[in-house]
Each structure stands twice: as C-alpha cells, then as structure tokens.
Amino acid sequence: MSINNSILKILNMKDKNLIFNDNFVEERIIKNKRSLIIKGYLKNDFEKCPKCGCINEYTIVKCGTKNSLIKIPKISGLDSYLEIKKQIYKCNICNKKITSTSSIVDYRCRISNNTKLSIINESKKILPHTYIANSHNVSNMTVQRVLDRIYNSEKVYKSYLPENICIDEFTALKRKMAFNICDAENGKTIDIVLDRKIDILENYLNHFLPEVREKVKNVVMDMYKPYLELITKMFVNAKIIIDMFHIVQLMSRSLNKTRIKAMKGDKANYRKYKRYWRLFFKPRLELDSSTWKKYTCFKDLMTEVDVIDYLLSQNEELKNTYELYQSILYALQRKDYDLFTKIINEEYPLISDYMKTTVETLREFSPYIKNTLEQPYSNGVMERNNNTCKLIKRVAFGFRNFNNFKARILFATNVFRPTKKNDDLLFITP
Ligand SMILES: [Zn+2]
Numbered sequence: 001m002s003i004n005n006s007i008l009k010i011l012n013m014k015d016k017n018l019i020f021n022d023n024f025v026e027e028r029i030i031k032n033k034r035s036l037i038i039k040g041y042l043k044n045d046f047e048k049c050p051k052c053g054c055i056n057e058y059t060i061v062k063c064g065t066k067n068s069l070i071k072i073p074k075i076s077g078l079d080s081y082l083e084i085k086k087q088i089y090k091c092n093i094c095n096k097k098i099t100s101t102s103s104i105v106d107y108r109c110r111i112s113n114n115t116k117l118s119i120i121n122e123s124k125k126i127l128p129h130t131y132i133a134n135s136h137n138v139s140n141m142t143v144q145r146v147l148d149r150i151y152n153s154e155k156v157y158k159s160y161l162p163e164n165i166c167i168d169e170f171t172a173l174k175r176k177m178a179f180n181i182c183d184a185e186n187g188k189t190i191d192i193v194l195d196r197k198i199d200i201l202e203n204y205l206n207h208f209l210p211e212v213r214e215k216v217k218n219v220v221m222d223m224y225k226p227y228l229e230l231i232t233k234m235f236v237n238a239k240i241i242i243d244m245f246h247i248v249q250l251m252s253r254s255l256n257k258t259r260i261k262a263m264k265g266d267k268a269n270y271r272k273y274k275r276y277w278r279l280f281f282k283p284r285l286e287l288d289s290s291t292w293k294k295y296t297c298f299k300d301l302m303t304e305v306d307v308i309d310y311l312l313s314q315n316e317e318l319k320n321t322y323e324l325y326q327s328i329l330y331a332l333q334r335k336d337y338d339l340f341t342k343i344i345n346e347e348y349p350l351i352s353d354y355m356k357t358t359v360e361t362l363r364e365f366s367p368y369i370k371n372t373l374e375q376p377y378s379n380g381v382m383e384r385n386n387n388t389c390k391l392i393k394r395v396a397f398g399f400r401n402f403n404n405f406k407a408r409i410l411f412a413t414n415v416f417r418p419t420k421k422n423d424d425l426l427f428i429t430p
Contacts, residue, residue, distance in 0.1 A: 011082070012073075020039070026039060033078075044098075051094055063097060065088060066099060067086070070083075127395065128396045164216075164220070165190065167179065167227065174398075179194075182381065187413070213235050217237065217238060223246055244332065253358075256281075259280055261317075280322060283326070324351055
C-alpha cells in the first residue's frame with residue numbers, strides 16, 4: 001500500500017483524487033489552539049466538460065489553484081484541519097472555469113462529511129449538544145443543522161406499527177406532558193406527541209392507516225381511564241394490558257397511606273411504624289421467620305414476622321388492609337385470575353378508605369388485568385425508554401424546542417438511521 005493510501009485510510013477518506021506530498025503535516029495556531037493541518041492537493045480528471053458537455057481532447061487545461069481549509073474529526077486530541085489545494089481548470093470551448101470537487105466534503109462546505117457522520121453517531125449517545133459541538137470543533141448550530149437534515153418532524157413514518165405497543169407519558173417541557181409510544185418487544189420509540197389530550201391524540205393516531213392500526217394486537221398501558229376509550233376506538237383488534245407494575249404500585253400506595261394514618265394516630269409506636277415501613281410491602285411468604293435479631297425500637301430479639309405481627313396487632317384497620325394487599329399480591333404473583341376476581345369482588349367493610357377506592361379501581365379494570373396475567377408483555381421496556389428520555393433532557397439542562405428534543409430521543413433509541421443514498425428516514429423493523 002502506498003503512503004498516499006495509508007494517509008487516506010488514517011483520515012477515513014476514500015477519494016483517490018486527493019494527493020499528499022512528503023511534508024503533509026504541519027502545526028499551526030488556529031483560534032488560539034494548537035492544531036494539526038494536513039495538506040493535500042485535489043485534482044479531477046475530466047472526460048468531458050461539466051459546463052458545456054464537450055468531449056475533452058486536451059481542451060480542458062489547468063488554470064491556477066485555490067486553497068480551502070476543511071474541518072475534520074480530531075486527531076490525537078488536537079483540532080485538525082485538511083488544507084486542500086484545489087486545482088482549477090478552464091474549458092477552452094466555453095471559456096468557463098471548473099473547480100475540483102471531492103466526495104469528502106460538500107460543495108462550498110467547510111466541514112468534512114466524516115465529521116458530520118461522527119456528529120450523527122455521537123448524538124445517539126446521551127450527551128449534551130454543546131459537548132458534541134466542542135468535541136468536533138464546530139458550533140452548536142452546526143450540530144443542529146446536521147441532525148435536522150436527517151430528522152424532520154413532518155417526515156415520521158406513518159405506515160408501520162409493531163404488533164405489540166406500549167404507551168405512557170413523561171414530562172417533556174415545563175408542565176407539558178408528552179405521549180410516548182414504543183415497541184413492546186424491544187423498547188424502540190415509535191413516536192412522541194407533545195400533548196396528552198384525548199382529541200389531539202385521536203387526531204394524531206388517525207394519521208396511521210386503518211389497516212396498520214388493525215394489525216396491532218396488544219397495547220400495554222397504565223391505569224389511566226381516558227386512554228382506555230381512545231385505545232378501544234383506535235385499535236379495534238387490540239387487547240388492552242394493564243401494566244403489572246402500576247397495579248402493584250396502586251395497591252402499595254393505598255397501603256402506605258393507611259400505614260401513615262396508623263402511624264400518626266399512635267404516638268407510642270410512631271417510630272416503629274416509621275422505621276419498619278419496608279416490611280409491609282414485602283410479600284408475606286418472603287418475610288424471614290427464622291433469623292432472630294435485635295431490632296432498634298424493640299427490647300427483645302425478634303424475627304421480621306414478629307415485627308410485622310406486632311405492628312398489625314396495634315391497628316385493626318391496618319391489619320385488614322394489609323391482609324387484603326397480601327392476598328391480591330399473592331393472586332397476581334401466581335397469575336391466578338379466578339382467585340384475583342374472587343378476592344376483589346368480596347366486600348371488605350373494615351379496610352381503609354384508601355384501599356376501598358383501590359379495590360373499586362381494580363374491579364373496573366379487571367377485564368384488562370386478565371390480559372396482564374395471560375400475556376408476557378409489560379411496560380418494563382417503556383420505563384427504560386422513558387428513563388432515557390429524561391436522562392437526555394437532564395444532561396442537556398432541558399430543551400427549548402420540542403422537535404430538537406424529539407430528534408435526540410429518536411436518535412438515542414435507535415429507531416431511525418440515515419441512509420447513504422438519500423436522507424430519508426428509514427425504519428429498522430425487527
Ligand atoms: Zn466547456
């Protein structure tokens with residue numbers, strides 16, 4: 001391999017018209033920074049004149065050169081530039097001048113194409129815009145422009161939806177919730193809508209073709225009633241699955257409120273209720289009944305079961321609530337739907353009001369909880385996805401423009417990738 005080819009390889013460029021001399025590297029201070037300058041010469045061979053189209057029989061002649069400084073990715077941590085001496089030609093037939101062009105940089109652009117590619121790759125990571133800009137020695141606006149060329153909010157693909165989808169929301173801008181749809185299999189974001197009002201979402205989902213929406217089989221969601229109607233209307237063949245985590249969370253919250261109520265009404269045991277709150281939420285069967293140890297707030301040696309039994313014996317309402325919580329939890333863990341319906345359809349006059357409301361909610365959603373127990377899908381991937389969105393937001397210290405935020409999310413969750421041939425969005429289907 002010749003030296004010229006080796007240099008091209010190091011620079012990750014493929015244009016054979018770029019030629020390097022012996023002393024091709026130089027150090028220079030640019031913008032008060034020690035920078036590396038790679039010097040090259042660019043020539044073109046013409047078969048015919050690109051301006052008038054006449055066949056070249058020694059009619060196109062050399063006519064001076066022109067220097068241009070192009071930013072390339074950093075080399076060994078130093079800002080690097082490619083200084084190209086571009087050959088200018090002149091056509092003797094039409095008398096027009098022709099400047100040499102290359103695939104490494106766009107016409108009249110001062111940033112090389114592989115810098116742009118590197119910016120795109122970096123924006124898939126959870127990094128702030130400013131960092132990406134600084135590490136490529138370009139401005140913030142350049143990063144934005146590069147991303148805008150690939151991502152266009154109007155261009156989102158509307159003719160594909162996966163069979164199993166998750167829906168959820170998160171706070172995107174100040175006091176503004178965003179509606180997030182993702183693939184339940186791999187957690188890739190499909191789209192994000194900056195609103196959770198039902199009429200706007202319905203309008204949005206109508207953009208998807210009806211036959212696309214009919215193919216959706218499962219929709220995982222949390223217990224938010226307005227979505228229920230929306231999903232039944234828009235996805236006619238879909239089964240609604242209530243996310244298991246949200247069911248348990250709902251029950252835990254009401255049990256916790258009951259515990260706090262008991263704690264506040266019982267000055268003598270206040271510290272015990274406060275200190276051992278975690279034991280209430282542990283499944284009863286997982287509590288330790290064999291290890292005797294010293295618990296702060298208790299005089300004697302006790303086991304976990306003893307602690308919880310003592311605390312429950314102090315408050316009748318808490319005891320009943322706790323028992324109901326544990327039996328529902330047991331039914332859910334066993335994935336026993338018959339047991340679950342049997343438990344929630346009984347009357348419990350002695351439980352706390354918080355738990356009564358929860359049981360009513362569970363009754364209302366019980367047909368969908370059946371799907372939860374039968375289907376393997378959960379909102380786990382969605383929570384991960386939402387976490388990524390929040391991280392991107394926090395790392396960037398918030399976004400002023402929602403479209404920029406959305407572009408970064410779609411890049412980070414790897415749904416779209418740029419294609420070489422055109423800048424259109426391309427869906428990576430599983
Ligand atoms: Zn010509």
